């Protein structure tokens with residue numbers, strides 16, 4: 001069956017990789033083998049990966065950063081399935097993809113879709129070169145799941161806008177160059193989804209902008225609070241239309257939800273533990289069973305996620321399917337930590353003698369965030385149930 005016939009417009013359809021896609025996967029695997037030899041580096045946990053500008057630049061040289069950017073803006077114009085392949089291999093290896101992660105996944109497609117020609121030319125080639133990194137400026141202390149409740153304001157001034165407010169949980173704001181801020185640009189008068197806008201704001205050397213670290217349970221620093229006091233944003237850094245921020249941010253969120261990042265956070269730990277168990281001799285029957293169960297779940301989730309990428313390449317907008325995969329994927333990631341913990345028998349510790357046990361401890365400490373970031377499972381179930389009700393004409 002031709003690939004084009006394999007994916008359906010709605011729901012999930014089994015799809016396989018073409019010869020060209022398999023060749024790309026081989027190329028990525030060879031790159032990883034050379035750059036990140038097993039035993040020669042410490043694997044990261046999925047998308048909470050280390051910031052490694054050099055690694056990002058090497059990936060960019062292969063055309064694996066800003067993958068969706070068209071060639072006229074200096075990008076490699078890859079498909080969503082190509083991006084799936086690269087991301088899957090990188091996350092399985094625990095590669096240090098932290099610097100370009102957000103720019104590649106969502107900022108570049110958002111700027112491409114809503115940005116002016118000048119913004120596309122200014123930002124996209126630098127993203128594709130792996131030199132320009134982005135953060136996400138959505139959440140606020142009282143606006144996470146209820147994103148329309150943002151209280152950061154943009155007030156009109158000569159030649160631009162003055163931003164005032166506080167963003168929270170801003171991953172890697174202390175290391176990245178820019179973030180896209182969701183803010184209220186006109187007062188809330190009735191429909192809360194009206195009057196929101198998105199502004200492009202530099203994170204380094206900006207007058208009135210302060211970045212304060214928030215440490216994770218395991219002591220690592222990814223998160224920040226970003227406080228903005230009369231930050232001036234010129235008109236040329238308004239992204240899209242003033243007042244259309246809600247529609248734009250929802251489209252940005254759709255890029256976040258269904259990729260392999262939503263089920264591979266524990267994979268490098270799983271593989272390391274398996275490697276260590278095998279090195280110690282025969283696997284126990286209990287380990288065989290657990291690893292078999294985990295592998296079967298991975299395969300199912302991977303095929304669901306791949307089918308979403310194929311649908312996107314065929315012009316579909318699988319928002320409902322993406323919400324379902326994120327819910328299933330992140331729930332599985334958390335269950336897996338428990339399964340590995342039971343199997344291991346030792347108390348995981350960041351100071352343990354083995355790398356597998358250290359990684360498992362990091363999973364235990366950071367695992368609760370898996371079902372929160374990018375939208376909590378309760379919110380995703382609401383998205384999925386509303387979407388499914390609409391598909392089947394059910395009035396609730």
Ligand SMILES: Cc1cc2nc3c(=O)[nH]c(=O)nc-3n(C[C@H](O)[C@H](O)[C@H](O)COP(=O)(O)OP(=O)(O)OC[C@H]3O[C@@H](n4cnc5c(N)ncnc54)[C@H](O)[C@@H]3O)c2cc1C
Pocket residue numbers: 135136137138139140141142143144145146168169170171172369370372373374375376377378379
């Ligand atoms: C690792 C990580 C990285 C993140 N990085 C970023 C980032 O870079 N930029 C950024 O802007 N944000 C980021 N976030 C924030 C993230 O998007 C929010 O944490 C998330 O949207 C949830 O919002 P909240 O934390 O305010 O929880 P709340 O919205 O306060 O939710 C608390 C609980 O109530 C439940 N709940 C809320 N509303 C409903 C409802 N209507 N129905 C049923 N249950 C409900 C939720 O499911 C949750 O269990 C990150 C979060 C994490 C964990």
